Amino acid sequence: MVTVPRSLWHEPRPADAPPIGRLDWLLVGVFTAAASVESIIRPDLAWRPLVAVLALALIPALLWRRIRPLTATLIGWGVAGLLAVLQLTAHVGDLYAMMAVLILLYALVRWGSGREIAWGTAFVTVVVVLGMYAGSAGWADVFGGTVLLLLIVALAAVFRYRADLWQRRQREIRNQERVALARELHDIVAHHVSAIAVQAQAGGVVAATQPATAAEVLAAIESEATRTLAEMRSMVRVLREEEAVAYEPQPGVADLPALARAGVTPAVEVSLDGAASRLPRPVDAALYRLAQESLTNAVRHARNATRVGIAVRREGDAVRLRVSDDGQTPPGPVPEPGFGLLGMAERAQLLGGSFAAGPGPDGGWVVEAVLPVAAKA
Structure with a gap:
């Protein structure tokens, strides 16, 4: 049984996976065109219709590679494995366009969770070994293919690490900003509440003898309290926001x-x-x-x-x-x-x-x- 490091096994998916966009549909279009043209013009391709249909089965995998990386990998590399089995039993041909499964391996390491990466890479390893055996690959081909796969995995891991490091820095910056804003909130509340308390004491002293002055003090207290609430709400709104929001410049x-x-x-x-x-x-x-x-x-x-x-x-x-x-x-x-x-x-x-x-x-x-x-x- 393969032992998976605990840190990798419990690694969650990255939270910044983008949804399906125009570039994904462009990739699907390019792959569809390449697979269709290759299946038509290659004279040495056996079982042409079957190979073309199996190749086009990769389209959902290319679209799901970020949102469902393990599912996409199982579909794409599963098709590659099926073609390898058919190549052994019925001498079915293969398409160069099937190299698109390398994109799925990159997406698995870049966007998958730790468990998905472990299961997915184990499945890919089995398919690669089966494909090399079916194709009677020599030592040079085995070495070159292994190096290529490791480079793809390493590249995905580097981009994943850099993105995670950037997000951690952004969270640290936001936390520092929240600490500063919390300090600002303390200063605002302490200042205004103290002013309200002093004005209330003054109002109590003059209430019996100077009603007009007491009314002015009450109006000042109301104004101070309104201003305090407005500043507190602005600060609390900023503290609750995950991303930066627009707020009034600091005095x-x-x-x-x-x-x-x-x-x-x-x-x-x-x-x-x-x-x-x-x-x-x-x-x-x-x-x-x-x-x-x-x-x-x-x-x-x-x-x-x-x-x-x-x-x-x-x-x-x-x-x-x-x-x-x-x-x-x-x-x-x-x-x-x-x-x-x-x-x-x-x-x-x-x-x-x-x-x-x-x-x-x-x-x-x-x-x-x-x-x-x-x-x-």
Whole structure:
């Protein structure tokens, strides 16, 4: 009994097998014409009608070679084996057009599962041995035929491996994109929910004494919640898609002024020093998300903060982001960084930059990130 390696035996079919198309029908037409012409013009062909009919039986196999590779191989090479048996018993001739069965062997290795390849190649081996015996092939013919079959199998295996490697790379790229989008989703939700919570607290304070102001706060909360839901749906739709889909471009430094706000505690001030243009897209998006996450942390955790400043400044071949607040720094050692700070540090390091966060010299909390303009790919 032949022992089949476990890795090959459990190998699934490739998922990218194309359906029957124009090239398949063109192949069928060329083969039909070649087999028909050869069966008519060859003077030495015995049992001409039978050989022509058997040759034309390969047509379904040529069409099914990718979607049903084992079935196509059994049909095509089965016809070749039948002709070999008839050649032994009744001296039936053969057609050169039957070389089309080599295409079926290629398709079996390229598109078949591991089990299909094992069973199909075993069947092809039996047919080849039978054909060589029926044709009284010499050692040179045996060697040449064996080399040809091995070359076809090797070529199919190489193309199969290259296609599998390409698909794995594409899946890895998509997974990396999904991780980045998941980080974006976290930043979006954290920022907007924090803003909603702060506005709701402010609305509760002024509801009894300033109904008009409370109504404005409620309208702002509604607008913020609507915007949050829209961005979340866009991100979740992208995360669910297997292939790339079109979605809105990520915000950048030029969008930071939209984070500014007055009349609500803490007030947010944004300052851009010539850094809002001519930035690579990864750096541009990273600066925005770093500023957004830092603002979210300040709104949620800064004690008694009345002001949060966001400043972006171009420094030669780098861009510096500084987010600071005037809150009270609790006494004692600096706590261990949470997932938010770790995520921001990772984002900066991926672009070849630096990140620091801690108490400011004049109190409050300061976050600083320096990213090179020519970020690493």
